[in-house]
Amino acid sequence: MICAWSRFLPRKTMEDVNRSVRSMLSYAYHHVPFYRELYDRAGVHPDLVRSVDDLPLLPVISRLELMAGGPASYLNRKANPEKLTVKHTTGTTGNPVTVYMNFAEQAFRKITMMDAYSRNTWIKFPLRALDVGTERKDAATTLVSRTGPHKRVRLFRGMPMDEQIDLLFKTRPSLIAGRPSTLWELALALSTRGLTPPRPAILISNVEMLFPHVRRLLEDVFRCKVHDCYNCEEAGNLAWQCPKHPDRMHPNTAVVWIEILDANNRPLPFGREGRVVITNLFNRTMPFIRYSMGDRAVLLDWEKCDCGHHGPVMRLTEGRSENFIVLPDGREVSPRIVFDLVNRAFPYDTPGWNMIDAIRTFQIIQETEKLIVIKVVPGPAYSDSLWPKVERNLSELHPALRLNVELVDDLTPAPGKKFHQVLGKLGSRWTRAMENVNATAGEQK
Numbered sequence: 001m002i003c004a005w006s007r008f009l010p011r012k013t014m015e016d017v018n019r020s021v022r023s024m025l026s027y028a029y030h031h032v033p034f035y036r037e038l039y040d041r042a043g044v045h046p047d048l049v050r051s052v053d054d055l056p057l058l059p060v061i062s063r064l065e066l067m068a069g070g071p072a073s074y075l076n077r078k079a080n081p082e083k084l085t086v087k088h089t090t091g092t093t094g095n096p097v098t099v100y101m102n103f104a105e106q107a108f109r110k111i112t113m114m115d116a117y118s119r120n121t122w123i124k125f126p127l128r129a130l131d132v133g134t135e136r137k138d139a140a141t142t143l144v145s146r147t148g149p150h151k152r153v154r155l156f157r158g159m160p161m162d163e164q165i166d167l168l169f170k171t172r173p174s175l176i177a178g179r180p181s182t183l184w185e186l187a188l189a190l191s192t193r194g195l196t197p198p199r200p201a202i203l204i205s206n207v208e209m210l211f212p213h214v215r216r217l218l219e220d221v222f223r224c225k226v227h228d229c230y231n232c233e234e235a236g237n238l239a240w241q242c243p244k245h246p247d248r249m250h251p252n253t254a255v256v257w258i259e260i261l262d263a264n265n266r267p268l269p270f271g272r273e274g275r276v277v278i279t280n281l282f283n284r285t286m287p288f289i290r291y292s293m294g295d296r297a298v299l300l301d302w303e304k305c306d307c308g309h310h311g312p313v314m315r316l317t318e319g320r321s322e323n324f325i326v327l328p329d330g331r332e333v334s335p336r337i338v339f340d341l342v343n344r345a346f347p348y349d350t351p352g353w354n355m356i357d358a359i360r361t362f363q364i365i366q367e368t369e370k371l372i373v374i375k376v377v378p379g380p381a382y383s384d385s386l387w388p389k390v391e392r393n394l395s396e397l398h399p400a401l402r403l404n405v406e407l408v409d410d411l412t413p414a415p416g417k418k419f420h421q422v423l424g425k426l427g428s429r430w431t432r433a434m435e436n437v438n439a440t441a442g443e444q445k
C-alpha cells in the first residue's frame with residue numbers, strides 16, 4: 001500500500017524514485033506490448049534495473065517509435081481507450097504524440113503541476129487561471145472550464161487582441177500561463193495601449209525557452225514574478241524554476257526521472273549539455289520509459305540548494321536541438337549564445353531606449369553557412385543604427401559571418417508551431433542524430 005501511494009506524493013527521495021522506476025519497468029514489461037517487444041529484442045530484462053543508475057541498460061525511444069504501433073502497442077493491455085483522457089501534442093517537432101491517462105493519473109498530473117507552481121508562490125484557492133495562446137484543438141476545448149475551486153479561462157490563439165485584453169480584465173486572474181511568445185504579444189499589446197493589467201500572483205512561462213528580454217517585459221507589465229516551468233503533454237511538469245536562482249531548474253522527481261545523454265545515448269557527466277531523456281514515474285496507462293524529448297539541457301552537480309530543495313538541478317539550454325548555428329569551420333554554437341551576442345549589442349543602457357519601442361519582435365535565422373538573417377517587426381522608435389554592433393558581435397563567432405536584416409509585419413508562427421527565437425537551418429550533428437534515430441525507427445516498422 002505504501003509503495004502504491006508513494007507515486008502520488010509530490011516530493012520524492014532517491015529511494016522513492018528508484019522504487020518507482022523498478023515498479024514502472026516491471027509493469028510496462030508485463031502489461032504493455034511495446035515495451036515487452038522492445039526489451040526482448042534488445043535482450044535485456046527490466047529486472048536488471050535496480051536504480052536510475054542502471055537505466056542506460058535499456059534502449060532510448062523516440063516519439064515516432066512509440067507511436068508507430070498504435071494504441072494496441074503502447075497502451076497497457078487492461079486499458080480501455082474510450083474511458084481515458086486523451087491529450088495531443090501539437091507536433092512542433094514533426095511527430096505529434098497522443099497521450100492517454102486514466103482519471104487518477106490525470107488528477108496526479110494536475111496536483112504535481114500545482115505543486116511545482118507553488119514552489120515560487122503561494123497558490124490560493126479559488127484559483128482563477130488564464131491560459132494565453134491555447135490552441136483550439138476541438139469543440140471540447142472551451143473558453144471557460146471549472147474543476148472545483150479552479151476556474152480556467154483560455155485566450156485562444158488567433159483571438160482578436162482587444163477581445164483577449166477584455167477577457168484578461170474581466171477574469172482578473174491570480175495565475176497567468178502561456179508560452180513566452182504569446183505572453184510577449186499580450187504584454188506588448190497592453191503596453192502599447194497604455195493599459196495596466198490586473199496583477200496576478202504569478203505568471204508561468206512554459207513550452208518555449210524563456211529569454212531574458214521576455215522575462216523583463218513580462219515582469220514590467222504584470223508587476224509579478226515570472227516562473228519558468230518545463231512542462232510537456234507526455235508527463236506534465238518536468239521541472240520548476242528554483243525560487244532562489246531563476247536560471248536553474250529542479251527536476252520534478254515525483255513525475256519524472258531526467259537523464260542527459262550524448263548523441264550516442266551515453267549518459268553525460270554533470271555540466272555537459274545533451275539531449276533530455278525522460279522516464280515518466282506515474283503513467284501506467286501509457287508508460288514513457290527513456291523517452292527522448294528533443295530538448296537540450298545540462299544537469300548540474302547537486303547538493304542542497306540554498307532554496308532549501310534537496311534534489312537534482314538542471315538548466316535548459318534552449319528549446320530544441322535543431323536550432324544550433326553551424327559555423328563555416330564546422331563548430332556548432334548553442335542558440336542561447338547566439339541570442340546573447342545579439343542581445344548584448346542592444347543599447348539597454350542608453351537613457352530613453354526601450355526594447356519594445358524599437359523592436360516589437362525579432363528572430364535570428366541562419367539561412368546559409370555564412371549568412372545570419374534577423375527578421376524584425378519594427379516598433380515606432382526603430383532605427384537601423386542597432387545592427388552594425390550586432391554584426392560585429394556575430395563576427396566574434398566567426399569572421400566570415402554576415403548579417404542581413406529584414407523588416408517584416410509579423411513573426412507569429414503557424415498554428416501549432418512554436419516560436420523559435422533562434423532558428424538554425426543547417427543540419428547540425430544533433431539534427432542528423434535525430435534523423436538517424438527516426439529513420440531507424442521507421443525501418444523497424
Ligand SMILES: [Zn+2]
Nearest residue numbers: 242305307309
Ligand atoms: Zn533551488
